[in-house]
Amino acid sequence: MTAGAEPSRTEATRHRLLEAATQAFAERGFHGTKTRDITNAAGTSSAALYVHHKSKEELLFLISKAGHETTLAMMQQGRQASDDPREQLRTVVKDFVADHARNHGRARIVNYEMAALDPEHFDEITSLRHRIDVELIDLIASGIKAKAFDIPDPRIAASAILSLGIDLARWFTDDFRLAPDELGEEYAELALRIVRARAD
Amino acid sequence: MTAGAEPSRTEATRHRLLEAATQAFAERGFHGTKTRDITNAAGTSSAALYVHHKSKEELLFLISKAGHETTLAMMQQGRQASDDPREQLRTVVKDFVADHARNHGRARIVNYEMAALDPEHFDEITSLRHRIDVELIDLIASGIKAKAFDIPDPRIAASAILSLGIDLARWFTDDFRLAPDELGEEYAELALRIVRARAD
Incomplete structure (x- = not known):
């Protein structure tokens, strides 16, 4: 036993x-x-x-790795949840924003403590971040190709949408007038405007 | 002499x-x-x-104060530059984003080192930040009232637009593929989509 x-x-x-x-x-x-x-x-x-x-830095790395893996999985699952790029983007942004608001403490560490990582760990997290960027850029690019989104460059829109979620970690508090899920819904609508989603 | x-x-x-x-x-x-x-x-x-x-903290306060005063002045000047809320928003976002990209080091200090300020200085900077928020919310609210913008709540849009500029400080580097002014133009268009600016 x-x-x-x-x-x-x-x-x-x-x-x-x-x-x-x-x-x-x-x-x-x-x-x-x-x-x-x-x-x-x-x-x-x-x-x-x-x-x-192993160390205090090892704890930082594990927290950062888990946080980034959660975000990457959200992007992948959101893309698989529908064939419609509009629904994909809505799901991805809603989940990403609500998660960053709900776990704003962890999000702050994940996004603002990168410089404290050992070089090897920094590279591993940078590579995860790159995969997150690529998922979102690909999602938007597919929407442009399918004529669901009407913008020339998916990268500007992807940067902007990621900034919305990341910057939450700086200012969101538990007593904010909107709950994490409500803010997720609002920002999902806003992301659809950013990519100029066509009505149908 | x-x-x-x-x-x-x-x-x-x-x-x-x-x-x-x-x-x-x-x-x-x-x-x-x-x-x-x-x-x-x-x-x-x-x-x-x-x-x-007086101290290292006094230097931080002076840098932070000057940075916030620059942003506040940009908001005020942008609003005075035109009678059309669309032009006002375009100018404000273009200037705000280009400035944060050009001075990304200062922007990082201004936005991420608030916690290191003495309580009295923290309050003074918080009050400046509040005035910046109010300028942008008022600008958007005026646009809604004039039926130039088609969204119900100016505050969500203002938070999002401020996040775009602030988060630049985290990721913008001098070798980014767009120059500060170009990114400012792109984000200004994106801000007009966020508030659902009407064509005319």
């Missing part, structure tokens, strides 16, 4: 450390967070962090 | 310190910058900084 319980207890501790690190980095920034801030909040010893994770 | 020359030499030193601080904060962040980084780059002694400015 002990042999079976150990891995899940390990997982639980790893998870608690990641949650505590996410909150601490979001509040004080990566450089403003001490290892002890994380272990205190997670209720573990300082030594425990190094049993479960 | 000396009595006349002194103030201008003082001004020149103050200006050099501000320029050096802007570059250092943009590159390394406020917390990552040592006072000596600034004085070395400005070619002054460490003591000189305290003759001209």
Whole structure:
């Protein structure tokens, strides 16, 4: 029984450390967070962090990787959800914006703490970001080809739409007058205007 | 002659310190910058900084204040430049985006280092930001009233348009495929789509 319980207890501790690190980095920034801030909040010893994770930077990398993978999966799923580029864009923007608003602390880390990553980790995250950009540019380019969207260059529109979601992390707070899903709906409509979606 | 020359030499030193601080904060962040980084780059002694400015935080405040005042003036001038809300919005967005792209280092400080300001300075900058928001919301609201723009709520559109300009500071580099003015023109067209500007 002990042999079976150990891995899940390990997982639980790893998870608690990641949650505590996410909150601490979001509040004080990566450089403003001490290892002890994380272990205190997670209720573990300082030594425990190094049993479960290599370093404070490793925690940042794992948070950033999970955040970017979530966004990439959203883009891919949104594209598969419909054959209509308008519906694809609506779903992708709605999910992306609502997720960034709901998890604005994590979004802040993911988007603004890139410079604190080790070079190898920085490259891995940059490559994930590139795949996210490409998914959105491809979605818009397909819509242009299908004459659902009426703009000449998908890249400008993609930059603008990504900026809407990313910048939320800077200003969104839990007491904002719109809930994350409501803001997602509003920004999805706005994204359809950005690409000049045709009525049908 | 000396009595006349002194103030201008003082001004020149103050200006050099501000320029050096802007570059250092943009590159390394406020917390990552040592006072000596600034004085070395400005070619002054460490003591000189305290003759001209109260502290490193005072430099941050002055940079932030000047940046926000520039943006506020752009909003006000853009509104006065035409009677047509479409032209007003076009001018405001073009100038705002081009300025943020051209001065992306300063824009990064202005938008992402708010938390490093002393409480009193933070309040002063927050009040300037509020006036900028109000100018843009008013501009869009006037356009809605004049039936030049066809959206129900000016605030969502204003948030989105401000995000476009602000997020530039995170990703724009001098080797970007569009020059600041070109990006300004593109984003101005995009802002007109966001507010559903009527053809005439």
